[in-house]
Amino acid sequence: MSAALETTVHMPAPVVREKHARDVTGLPMFFAGLAVYAVGVWLLVDGVIGKAADGGDPSGAIIVIMVLLFLAGSLIMKGLFTVAPGEARVLQFLGRYVGTVRTDGLRWANPLTTREKISTRIRNHETQTLKVNDADGNPIEIAAVVVWQVEDTARARFEVDDFVRFVGIQTETAVRHIANSYPYDNHEETGLSLRENADEITETLAIEISARVQSAGVKVIESRLTHLAYAPEIAHAMLQRQQASAVVAARTRIVEGAVGMVELALDRLAEHDVVELDEERKAAMVSNLLVVLCGDRSTQPVVNAGSLYT
16 A cells, blocks of 8 residues: 555655754843843933933933843843743744744744744544545445644645645545545455454555645644444445345354254264164254254244154
8 A cells, every 4th residue: 555655645845844943041031131121221210310300411322322222122022932832933034944942931032033833732633524435436424533743843834824724634635545445345355445454444544644744744643434334325225235244144154053063963873873864864854953953933843753754
Protein backbone atom coordinates (compact mmCIF):
# COMPACT_ATOMS: atom_id res chain seq x y z
CA MET A 1 0.00 0.00 0.00
CA SER A 2 2.88 2.38 0.66
CA ALA A 3 3.97 2.07 -2.96
CA ALA A 4 0.45 2.98 -4.04
CA LEU A 5 0.53 6.01 -1.78
CA GLU A 6 3.74 7.21 -3.37
CA THR A 7 2.04 7.22 -6.76
CA THR A 8 -1.34 8.63 -5.70
CA VAL A 9 -0.46 11.26 -3.08
CA HIS A 10 1.58 14.08 -4.57
CA MET A 11 2.01 16.98 -2.15
CA PRO A 12 4.37 19.87 -2.90
CA ALA A 13 7.63 20.13 -0.99
CA PRO A 14 7.47 22.70 1.85
CA VAL A 15 8.99 26.10 1.17
CA VAL A 16 9.64 27.05 4.80
CA ARG A 17 10.52 24.99 7.85
CA GLU A 18 10.34 25.81 11.52
CA LYS A 19 13.36 27.41 13.17
CA HIS A 20 14.00 28.81 16.62
CA ALA A 21 13.49 32.55 17.00
CA ARG A 22 15.86 34.82 18.87
CA ASP A 23 14.17 35.50 22.18
CA VAL A 24 15.19 36.00 25.79
CA THR A 25 13.57 35.59 29.18
CA GLY A 26 10.98 38.30 29.60
CA LEU A 27 11.26 39.04 33.32
CA PRO A 28 14.62 40.93 33.17
CA MET A 29 13.37 42.92 30.17
CA PHE A 30 10.20 43.77 32.10
CA PHE A 31 12.22 45.24 34.98
CA ALA A 32 14.47 47.02 32.47
CA GLY A 33 11.42 48.65 30.92
CA LEU A 34 10.17 49.70 34.34
CA ALA A 35 13.58 51.18 35.11
CA VAL A 36 13.56 53.20 31.87
CA TYR A 37 10.05 54.42 32.64
CA ALA A 38 11.14 55.35 36.17
CA VAL A 39 14.05 57.44 34.86
CA GLY A 40 11.72 59.17 32.42
CA VAL A 41 9.22 59.93 35.18
CA TRP A 42 12.04 61.26 37.40
CA LEU A 43 13.19 63.61 34.62
CA LEU A 44 9.57 64.69 34.11
CA VAL A 45 9.08 65.49 37.79
CA ASP A 46 12.51 66.97 38.52
CA GLY A 47 13.51 68.50 35.20
CA VAL A 48 10.21 69.76 33.85
CA ILE A 49 7.59 70.06 36.58
CA GLY A 50 10.16 71.10 39.23
CA LYS A 51 11.71 73.87 37.13
CA ALA A 52 8.27 75.09 36.04
CA ALA A 53 7.29 75.36 39.72
CA ASP A 54 10.45 77.38 40.44
CA GLY A 55 9.62 79.76 37.60
CA GLY A 56 12.30 78.48 35.23
CA ASP A 57 12.09 76.94 31.77
CA PRO A 58 12.94 73.26 31.38
CA SER A 59 15.94 72.42 29.27
CA GLY A 60 15.25 71.24 25.74
CA ALA A 61 17.79 68.45 26.10
CA ILE A 62 16.00 67.11 29.16
CA ILE A 63 12.71 67.06 27.26
CA VAL A 64 14.30 65.18 24.34
CA ILE A 65 15.93 62.64 26.67
CA MET A 66 12.68 62.19 28.54
CA VAL A 67 10.76 61.54 25.32
CA LEU A 68 13.42 59.08 24.15
CA LEU A 69 13.26 57.26 27.48
CA PHE A 70 9.49 56.88 27.25
CA LEU A 71 9.81 55.62 23.66
CA ALA A 72 12.53 53.15 24.69
CA GLY A 73 10.43 51.94 27.61
CA SER A 74 7.43 51.48 25.32
CA LEU A 75 9.51 49.46 22.84
CA ILE A 76 10.84 47.25 25.60
CA MET A 77 7.36 46.61 26.94
CA LYS A 78 6.02 45.99 23.44
CA GLY A 79 8.55 43.20 22.99
CA LEU A 80 7.09 41.25 25.92
CA PHE A 81 4.67 38.38 25.29
CA THR A 82 3.57 35.20 27.04
CA VAL A 83 3.60 31.63 25.75
CA ALA A 84 1.30 29.10 27.41
CA PRO A 85 2.11 25.37 27.63
CA GLY A 86 1.02 23.63 24.46
CA GLU A 87 1.33 26.79 22.41
CA ALA A 88 3.88 28.40 20.11
CA ARG A 89 4.34 31.89 18.71
CA VAL A 90 5.27 32.38 15.06
CA LEU A 91 7.29 35.59 14.63
CA GLN A 92 7.34 37.72 11.48
CA PHE A 93 9.38 40.84 10.79
CA LEU A 94 8.14 42.98 7.90
CA GLY A 95 6.37 39.94 6.47
CA ARG A 96 9.39 37.65 6.71
CA TYR A 97 9.35 34.57 8.93
CA VAL A 98 12.07 34.91 11.57
CA GLY A 99 11.37 31.93 13.83
CA THR A 100 9.11 30.24 16.35
CA VAL A 101 9.09 30.53 20.15
CA ARG A 102 8.01 27.36 21.95
CA THR A 103 9.40 28.07 25.45
CA ASP A 104 6.50 28.81 27.76
CA GLY A 105 6.40 31.73 30.17
CA LEU A 106 7.13 35.45 29.79
CA ARG A 107 9.39 35.97 26.76
CA TRP A 108 10.86 38.96 24.94
CA ALA A 109 11.70 39.34 21.26
CA ASN A 110 12.13 42.09 18.70
CA PRO A 111 9.26 44.51 19.46
CA LEU A 112 8.78 45.21 15.74
CA THR A 113 7.81 41.59 15.01
CA THR A 114 4.27 40.27 14.83
CA ARG A 115 3.53 37.14 16.88
CA GLU A 116 0.80 34.70 15.90
CA LYS A 117 -0.36 32.07 18.35
CA ILE A 118 -0.55 28.47 17.14
CA SER A 119 -1.69 25.60 19.34
CA THR A 120 0.59 22.56 19.46
CA ARG A 121 -1.78 20.53 21.61
CA ILE A 122 -3.08 17.12 20.54
CA ARG A 123 -6.37 17.40 18.68
CA ASN A 124 -9.13 15.09 17.46
CA HIS A 125 -10.96 15.31 14.18
CA GLU A 126 -13.94 13.05 13.53
CA THR A 127 -15.32 12.93 10.03
CA GLN A 128 -18.99 12.94 9.25
CA THR A 129 -20.59 9.67 8.23
CA LEU A 130 -19.65 9.44 4.56
CA LYS A 131 -21.62 7.46 1.99
CA VAL A 132 -19.24 5.92 -0.54
CA ASN A 133 -18.90 2.81 -2.69
CA ASP A 134 -16.53 0.06 -1.67
CA ALA A 135 -14.27 -1.85 -4.07
CA ASP A 136 -17.20 -4.08 -5.10
CA GLY A 137 -19.41 -1.09 -5.85
CA ASN A 138 -21.65 -1.55 -2.82
CA PRO A 139 -22.77 1.66 -1.10
CA ILE A 140 -21.49 1.81 2.47
CA GLU A 141 -21.39 4.31 5.32
CA ILE A 142 -18.03 5.01 6.91
CA ALA A 143 -16.57 7.48 9.41
CA ALA A 144 -13.20 7.84 11.10
CA VAL A 145 -11.44 9.80 13.81
CA VAL A 146 -7.85 11.03 13.52
CA VAL A 147 -5.64 12.20 16.39
CA TRP A 148 -3.14 14.80 15.19
CA GLN A 149 -0.77 17.52 16.35
CA VAL A 150 1.06 20.45 14.79
CA GLU A 151 4.69 19.43 14.41
CA ASP A 152 6.05 22.29 12.26
CA THR A 153 4.45 25.65 13.04
CA ALA A 154 6.03 27.39 10.06
CA ARG A 155 4.49 24.99 7.56
CA ALA A 156 1.15 25.08 9.40
CA ARG A 157 1.12 28.88 9.17
CA PHE A 158 2.55 29.54 5.71
CA GLU A 159 2.06 26.41 3.56
CA VAL A 160 -1.76 26.30 3.77
CA ASP A 161 -4.49 28.87 4.34
CA ASP A 162 -6.16 27.10 7.28
CA PHE A 163 -4.36 24.03 8.56
CA VAL A 164 -7.31 22.87 10.71
CA ARG A 165 -9.67 22.89 7.72
CA PHE A 166 -6.92 21.37 5.57
CA VAL A 167 -6.60 18.40 7.95
CA GLY A 168 -10.36 17.89 7.91
CA ILE A 169 -10.64 17.86 4.12
CA GLN A 170 -7.61 15.63 3.61
CA THR A 171 -8.87 13.18 6.24
CA GLU A 172 -12.20 12.82 4.47
CA THR A 173 -10.38 12.38 1.15
CA ALA A 174 -8.22 9.62 2.61
CA VAL A 175 -11.25 7.86 4.15
CA ARG A 176 -13.04 7.91 0.79
CA HIS A 177 -9.97 6.56 -0.97
CA ILE A 178 -9.54 3.74 1.54
CA ALA A 179 -13.23 2.83 1.30
CA ASN A 180 -13.01 2.69 -2.50
CA SER A 181 -9.89 0.50 -2.36
CA TYR A 182 -11.24 -2.39 -0.26
CA PRO A 183 -14.48 -4.39 -0.19
CA TYR A 184 -16.72 -4.23 2.85
CA ASP A 185 -16.57 -8.02 3.15
CA ASN A 186 -14.38 -10.38 1.13
CA HIS A 187 -16.98 -13.21 1.32
CA GLU A 188 -14.31 -15.85 2.00
CA GLU A 189 -12.12 -14.58 -0.83
CA THR A 190 -8.46 -13.67 -0.46
CA GLY A 191 -7.45 -10.13 0.38
CA LEU A 192 -8.26 -7.50 2.98
CA SER A 193 -11.74 -6.26 3.78
CA LEU A 194 -12.98 -3.28 5.74
CA ARG A 195 -15.00 -5.37 8.20
CA GLU A 196 -12.57 -8.19 8.93
CA ASN A 197 -9.19 -6.40 8.77
CA ALA A 198 -9.78 -3.29 10.86
CA ASP A 199 -6.21 -3.09 12.22
CA GLU A 200 -4.58 -3.28 8.78
CA ILE A 201 -7.07 -0.84 7.28
CA THR A 202 -6.61 1.76 10.04
CA GLU A 203 -2.83 1.48 9.73
CA THR A 204 -3.09 2.10 6.00
CA LEU A 205 -5.48 4.99 6.66
CA ALA A 206 -3.01 6.60 9.09
CA ILE A 207 -0.20 6.28 6.53
CA GLU A 208 -2.27 7.95 3.81
CA ILE A 209 -3.49 10.79 6.04
CA SER A 210 0.11 11.41 7.17
CA ALA A 211 1.23 11.64 3.56
CA ARG A 212 -1.55 14.11 2.76
CA VAL A 213 -1.08 16.47 5.72
CA GLN A 214 2.71 16.35 5.96
CA SER A 215 3.10 19.48 3.85
CA ALA A 216 1.02 21.38 6.44
CA GLY A 217 3.42 20.46 9.26
CA VAL A 218 0.93 18.11 10.91
CA LYS A 219 1.80 14.78 12.54
CA VAL A 220 -0.83 12.03 12.66
CA ILE A 221 -0.70 10.14 15.97
CA GLU A 222 -3.50 7.64 15.36
CA SER A 223 -6.57 7.07 13.22
CA ARG A 224 -9.49 4.72 13.73
CA LEU A 225 -12.73 3.83 11.94
CA THR A 226 -15.65 4.83 14.15
CA HIS A 227 -18.54 3.77 11.91
CA LEU A 228 -18.80 1.12 9.21
CA ALA A 229 -22.04 -0.27 7.81
CA TYR A 230 -23.85 -0.97 4.58
CA ALA A 231 -26.03 1.83 3.28
CA PRO A 232 -29.70 1.52 4.35
CA GLU A 233 -30.93 0.69 0.82
CA ILE A 234 -28.89 -2.55 0.68
CA ALA A 235 -28.45 -3.29 4.39
CA HIS A 236 -31.38 -5.76 4.50
CA ALA A 237 -30.21 -7.69 1.44
CA MET A 238 -26.64 -7.86 2.73
CA LEU A 239 -27.89 -8.98 6.14
CA GLN A 240 -29.75 -11.83 4.48
CA ARG A 241 -26.60 -12.74 2.60
CA GLN A 242 -24.55 -12.75 5.78
CA GLN A 243 -27.20 -14.82 7.55
CA ALA A 244 -27.26 -17.30 4.67
CA SER A 245 -23.48 -17.57 4.72
CA ALA A 246 -23.57 -18.15 8.47
CA VAL A 247 -26.25 -20.85 8.11
CA VAL A 248 -24.28 -22.59 5.36
CA ALA A 249 -21.10 -22.48 7.43
CA ALA A 250 -22.92 -23.83 10.49
CA ARG A 251 -24.57 -26.61 8.51
CA THR A 252 -21.25 -27.55 6.95
CA ARG A 253 -19.70 -27.82 10.40
CA ILE A 254 -22.62 -29.89 11.67
CA VAL A 255 -22.45 -32.32 8.73
CA GLU A 256 -18.70 -32.75 9.14
CA GLY A 257 -19.18 -33.51 12.83
CA ALA A 258 -22.09 -35.87 12.18
CA VAL A 259 -20.15 -37.85 9.57
CA GLY A 260 -17.28 -38.21 12.03
CA MET A 261 -19.60 -39.41 14.76
CA VAL A 262 -21.22 -41.96 12.43
CA GLU A 263 -17.83 -43.26 11.39
CA LEU A 264 -16.80 -43.53 15.03
CA ALA A 265 -20.01 -45.40 15.95
CA LEU A 266 -19.61 -47.93 13.14
CA ASP A 267 -15.93 -48.48 13.94
CA ARG A 268 -16.68 -49.01 17.65
CA LEU A 269 -19.52 -51.46 16.91
CA ALA A 270 -17.32 -53.45 14.55
CA GLU A 271 -14.34 -53.33 16.93
CA HIS A 272 -16.25 -54.74 19.93
CA ASP A 273 -18.47 -57.13 17.94
CA VAL A 274 -21.56 -55.63 19.49
CA VAL A 275 -23.74 -56.44 16.50
CA GLU A 276 -23.13 -57.69 13.01
CA LEU A 277 -24.52 -55.32 10.42
CA ASP A 278 -24.93 -55.97 6.75
CA GLU A 279 -24.82 -53.16 4.23
CA GLU A 280 -28.55 -52.50 4.38
CA ARG A 281 -28.53 -52.24 8.18
CA LYS A 282 -25.47 -49.95 8.05
CA ALA A 283 -27.24 -47.73 5.55
CA ALA A 284 -30.32 -47.55 7.78
CA MET A 285 -28.20 -46.78 10.84
CA VAL A 286 -26.25 -44.08 9.00
CA SER A 287 -29.51 -42.52 7.79
CA ASN A 288 -31.04 -42.48 11.27
CA LEU A 289 -27.91 -41.04 12.89
CA LEU A 290 -27.56 -38.32 10.28
CA VAL A 291 -31.21 -37.35 10.72
CA VAL A 292 -30.76 -37.11 14.48
CA LEU A 293 -27.43 -35.26 14.34
CA CYS A 294 -28.14 -32.89 11.44
CA GLY A 295 -31.77 -32.07 12.10
CA ASP A 296 -32.60 -28.57 13.32
CA ARG A 297 -35.46 -29.88 15.48
CA SER A 298 -35.65 -32.46 18.23
CA THR A 299 -36.34 -35.95 16.93
CA GLN A 300 -39.03 -38.29 18.31
CA PRO A 301 -37.83 -41.84 19.03
CA VAL A 302 -39.74 -44.72 17.45
CA VAL A 303 -39.57 -48.17 19.04
CA ASN A 304 -39.43 -50.92 16.44
CA ALA A 305 -41.12 -54.05 17.91
CA GLY A 306 -40.35 -56.17 14.90
CA SER A 307 -37.23 -56.39 12.75
CA LEU A 308 -35.68 -54.22 10.14
CA TYR A 309 -37.35 -56.21 7.37
CA THR A 310 -40.90 -56.42 8.76
